[in-house]
Amino acid sequence: MHIPDGYLGPQTYAVLDAAIIPAWWVASVKVKKTLKAKQVPLMALAAAFSFVIMMFNVPVIGGSTGHAVGATLIAILLGPWAACIAVSIALVIQALVFGDGGITAIGANCLNMAVIMPFVGFYLYRLVAGNAPRLGRRVAAAGVASYVAIVVASIAAGVEFGLQPLLAHTSGGQPLYAPYPLSVAVPAMAIEHLLFFGFVEAFVTMGIVAVLARQDSALLEMKPAAKPLRWLWAGLAGLVLLTPIGVLAPGTAWGEWGAAELKSTLGFVPAGLQKLGALWTAAIPDYVPPFIANPLVGYVVAALLGSALVIGVTWLIARLLSRKAGDGPSTPAPTAP
């Protein structure tokens, strides 16, 4: 997920480089308040841990291996603000010492892996784990949170890539930087993380949380965070309200063509697609409930229903997994915000 120089245009990297500075400033103020003078060695060691965890080869399936980012894990151990600083330092050192990740793209890389990942992961972990002292539920929460967090970060990277043809192109429409539109870049980034890297991240996070809970549960005591659920709900509400922006995008997402679009593009509809296409009729086709005429309102309602469904299913899976895993050794419950 490390974006090198050259893929993002100045309009994008300048904004992201500028946007990351206030995030670092707020993070440093928050961390200084909680860690005082101890922040220097702790952040340095957390950054070193963040760097080193990316060097481990994790066996997956069929002899293949993958790497974890570890941002959610560090957020669980130290809190999201400290994770923001630690992962940022690791990314800066990767760029300046090891030449991994671009210099101009440091803002973008930090936004994806040092802001989005730890915050999404941390608050989702708090949401799913709740105040449950049981190890099973907390391990399951760590897995769900780290999986979702890396997928969301990859989607953010996909959006950054996909915006390039819209933001910077020649008079003839040729892209000047990353050449693939949102309809290609977002699925390409999301799919590899949904199918592969998400599982690596979840496995590593779950494994380390489980081992630490058994061996040194004090490390899993949640670090303070300001009203996590309130911010999470506010962020979710903001995203739901922003969903009508999707209506502005012309065309259909790459690879998601319906029979009518295929017919107009190819001149025919593949027999298999024609046969299987009628098997299932979506309850809310095109993200607009049938009982709502206005597509903008329909988008918001669909986003609300979808969010409720995802939260419900996630909560249910976490409950089932924690019951299946049994009580296990009791670990301290996360401290109240």
Added chain:
Amino acid sequence: MIPALAHIPDSTPRRRASRSLARRTADAIGAAVAEVLVNSEVAARPGLLQRIDPRVKLISIVGFAVTASFVHSVSALSAMIVLTLVLAAASRVSPVSFVRKVMASAGLFAVLLAAPAATAWITPGHAALTLGPLTVTSEGLYIAVRLIARVVAGAGFGLLVVWTTRWTDLLRALTAMKMPDLVVATLAMAQQQIMSLLRTVENMHLARESRMLSRGTARENRGWVTERMAFVAKKSFKTADDVYDAMLARGFAGAMPSLVRLKTAPRDWFWLSGCTLTVALLLVADKMGNLR
């Protein structure tokens, strides 16, 4: 001087495909550590960029990297790639190693990523080459070549900073450029601890390799890897406590005053002027359409 132990990856007589997971990880970590040591050795050579004040060098090279994102013609980007090679050679960096590292770090991935953009599927246009069902268009080819050239130029400038600047000089430059002392101290400490933890992790993997008669199943390896990661996490936090205690014992009270005093020499100003002129020429030529 690079210690002999840093050459572990190169000395192994085994075929890459036959290496175990532990050995592969140990080799990768050994290679990363060796790379840092090689970089610091290159950065100590008496070359062109090594003689420049680290602040001036950082500003000028980042300026070139930013310029590479502003120019759009393949000719201008090619000129910038040639410039990186010239600067590498003038800084006593082996051009072969430089090209290899640039391609390994970003170039090859850029080729893979840009290749589909050259096809009619992504970029419709005039057919330049037809390979069965695959048609490469001239417009797509230009887009792909431009992306690859831009990425290679950007990676080249980034690596010039990495290869010709000692980490301590970079930190001195950041301090002199008014970066908060605590940030610089954290960066310095993080880099030291990264090297220390990398050695620990490398030794863990080598120890496992030397103790194992078989490679173990994927499940066993996963269990071992996560347990070792948890150990590294615990070791990191324990070390942080120890380091903090040591800092307190030495009188640390939260402030880190800097003793860095950098002075620019006339050659730094010549260099900066030359860089500014080069950047201006590239931008003007690119804007006027003289370079295509």
